[in-house]
Amino acid sequence: MTITRRNFIRSMALNSAAIAAATMFPGISFASWKPIDLPAGSIQWSKTPCRFCGTGCGLLVGVSGEKAVAVKGDPNCSVNKGLCCVKGYHSVQILYGKDRFKTAYVRKNGKMVPTPIKEALDLVAKQMKASIDEKGKDAVSIYGSGQWSIPDGYAASKFFKGCIGTNNVEANARLCMASAVTGCLTTFGLDEPMGCYEDIDNADVFITWGNNMAEMHPVLFSRMLANRKSKTDVRIIDLTTRSTRSSQAADKSIIFNPQSDLAIANAICHEIIKNNWVNQDFVTKHVSFHKGKTNIGYGTEDHFKFKDKQETVDFEAYKTFLADYTPEAAEKISGVSAEDIKYLSALYGDPEKKVTSFWTMGMNQHTRGTWINNLVYNIHLLTGKISTPGNSPFSLTGQPSACGTVREVGTLTHKLPHGVVMKEGARKMAAKIWGVPESNIDPKPTYHTVEMFRALDRGDINFMWIQVTNPMVTMPNLRRYRDGAKKDGRFIVVSEIYPTPTSDVADVILPSALWVEREGFFGNSERRTQHNDQLVPKPGE
Template sequence: MTIQWKKSTCPYCGVGCGLMVETEYGKIVQVYGMNSHPANKGDICALPINYPPLFTAEGRLTQPMIRRDGTLSPVGWDEAVMHVASGLNRIIRRYGPDAVAFYGGAASFTEEYYLINKLMKAAIGTNNVECTARLCMASASMGFISTFGADAPPACYNDIEEADLFFIAGNNMAVSHPVLFRRVCAARIKNKTRIIVVDPRRSETACMADIHLQIKPGTDVALNNALAYILVKEGYVDETTVARYTIGFDNLKEVLEEYPPARVARITGCTETLIREAACIIGQAKKMLTFWFQGYNQSTQAVFKNNTLHNLSLLTNNYCRPGAGPLSITGEANTLGCRWVGALSHLLPGMRMVSNPRHRQEIAEYWDVPVEKIQATPGRSILDIIHGLHAGDVRALWVVASNPAASLPHTQWVEEGLSKAELLIVQDIFHPTETSMLADVVLAGAQWCEKTGTLISSERRIELVEKIIDPPGMAKSDCEILWLIARAMGFRKEFPFVSPDDVFEEWKGMTRGRMCDMSGVSYDRLRDRIGPQLPCPEMGHPGTQRLFADLQFPRPDGRAALLARDYKEPAETTTEEYPFVLITGRLACHFNTRTRTSRIKHLNDVEPENFVEIHPVDAKNHGIAEGDTVEVTSRRGRVCGIARIRSRLLIGNLFMSMHFGKASLAGDDKLANLVCNPVYDVHSKQPEFKYCAVKIAKSVPG
């Protein structure tokens, strides 16, 4: 039979939608939503349904390339592998293990990150392993750890239908996670679930809200403190009950005295009446479900935003039961899996920390290496890796399935840093990208459904993506590329794997007894079945729908922490010269830096170039009309876009899409990250993308 249908999982965002993939004569021709999948129940957004053209898109890498005399030239795999291995070994011998670093995409399979963690942290001896989870959910992770004791998202998607209030902050769900948002809208109609949205823009999501708190960018901590102030003062908090499962209440109350709604109204720009109304709705709710996304996480106060949001749930007992609790949805398909496997510079596999001596001992014993081999201090975050490239402390960077030359803030500075690398290895499925154009070596990887591995969704559900078709030409799976290079570097004993299944079986042993326990999971169990939610400690276990149902938290005293957090202004504020605040965000038709979606005509035609949203008052004051080309300038650079005059913005705010880059057909100056500020939250090291001081002017042809 030439036509076949195979089960798979979406490789885009972290919702983890189940897909059915139709193949004909060895080619993928259609992708549909899986009706029986609990995440999407047959629904699907525009991204996966338009995936088939990517398998034959222009620019697909089919073999490795090495730069010689300034030009990337095709080579065979043996030569490419030896070139990379010898280059890395040479730099390690001369400058030490910390002179090399790794950075990858959070849609990569967990098995791939397990291999790179073992290579870098056990074999080479450096913690310089980073992934795009640093740009997406590092702050949510640190928020969970500091408040609850573990990076363990406790809620599940079925809570959407159980809730009576949705609190949505820094998250335009209608665009970023449309499948889940349609479930939110259905619950609003069927169950009369109320919606509070906090967003500086009147977004598509805010239009569905009962209350839209249109705050000034970056003022979420002050708002959350005011809401908590009202909850306490108006008697919505059962202090005796809260004291049983939390600590820190007295200290929190003391700090909240500084955030009466009248003061916070001045800070946020919301009216005191609206703040009080929102607090009363929260206080009266029986089951509040909170959603947040990059509007929270990409901020210099990101972890504090997470902590103060969790305070609202804990104060009102909206936690650890059906319909109540925090539901953080990740931006990429395996961001949670990447965190759990240790794909950040401060982590070790199995929800362990490099700074914890017991954790290092456990991992060293499992990997059969001296404990001294695993460094006790965290490696560099991705922005610190770029600093290291500029300083000459980092000499080699290996990039897999990511595009940092477009995705990081202050792009010109990033590009200059990448250009200083002695060895820049880029492993991807397309060329050119902004990053591959700078590479010394380009390795041709396989993409979704051309390789096999596991993903973990935002509700802790593990799924198997199986190889359905062969990759083109000489392209190889990322797992195979990784273990071939590791062996060529001299680590043959440590990397005996011959299949992703082998890697998974070794990796899952590190999770036994942990909150991410997948001892009860195997490829055979996941094949042709819906995967369980973790932890799943034994083969007969159905999985764990919700965490902490007994209100026992993984902290020393078993109680969650109510954390008192003061509001601070963003790292960069407006001035007379730079009077506007620029916010960046997502579009429904594109993903990340458009390395995939720009190659799909149907999606690209929806938004072929970047734009700048501006309030009508600001447009009039600057002589800007709809459709004009405008320039947005910060202290770091300049970016252009087409003016869209929209009253849904606050006066003094601008909005641009995050997706457009230098390699796009739209030109060199449409990349919003050219002007963004390369600073980060000191607790999570997640960069600031949601606040940057800029000026705007009509572009003058010349």
């Protein structure tokens, strides 16, 4: 290969311009995407939320022509204050993979064949109508996720619940957040965590319950580290089942046997009561005591029904229950020394220390996830360390809109955009806004996520539209549901951007626009709603 002096000087000038742009606009850019004659200063920067986890960081995306070519953190966003993690810094790359779906595909003679979008949509409508005519409205379903933007989830709920009249609407947040939701509901009577990210700046102690924030929520972990660096006595305690990068950065790492965090939490409450660290004024004014359900199944039984009920008890009954959970007894169960359990108890019990507890999927996908959520709330309620700056039990969300879409606009079988299907007032409100008869909205929930896939396997549901999620990887007892989706008489529609094991079982694949290719809204862990504009064109159809 030969190069002329003129071209060499020209390429050096372009490189210098790129370096200057990087200095002015620090971030990550992807030079291999740029045309060689990209003039300096041609990148236009626009604000958008990141959509790769539930933190909700603000990004600035650089667009040149019709392509996103660079990204950096938004310094004016109160969530991340200009910082990004590796996912944010590489986020725009997902738009441009070579194997991206850009047209519809229809299974013909066992093979997926590229098909005009109108033909594919007509087939979807035909199959949906045939299922309803044959088996009734509850034979069709839609399964989405916390990756749905808020308008996407709202449209899905309106279409299926308001138009078709079935409550067969679910989302994968049922798998990751059901324990967090049920933990909130059974403890507080309302859903959603009460903490916010400013608690990170105000807390004296952070206790991470079975989660690796340094790698999974690195921007929030960085805020914790910044707080510790700016003050003299801030501590990070990593309560974990294995050593991680969070363990390395923590002041103390405590490793427990998997599932035994239940015993640890009860032992902490035992010590708080024993040492008179209970905030009596707060408990008297705001706390009642209840015995929860214990016969709650294991999530694998079709048609499971609860046989026991929650009972109201008094403080003395609760104290008696905790008598079995001494630190020494908990040590035998958890592998954590009684000394370390007492240390944790003293941190929570110290009235001069503000304590924030963080957890995510380690607790929320626990086989007893609701219970462990309840028990950590118990610690904060006993000490009154809740809903004040720096004092927060905080369940972190994994997906960008597990809060903002699923909980807020009703993409679960029992939910509506405001209230639940069981409540007449909520049905009336939705019917009025949607412009449909109230009778269209069924007052009875149908299937939660796992039961919906069981119903697909059984044949009670024979049409399922799956959007922005990959259940043929994420579902428990997966082989049953993969085989069920392939049975005769089942019709699976998948809206996706890339091939997945779920698109492998589809009868129709519909290409999707992603993130900054369209306008939308996302929520985040602290219930912040963020808007994004369309910044680049949608590819293909």
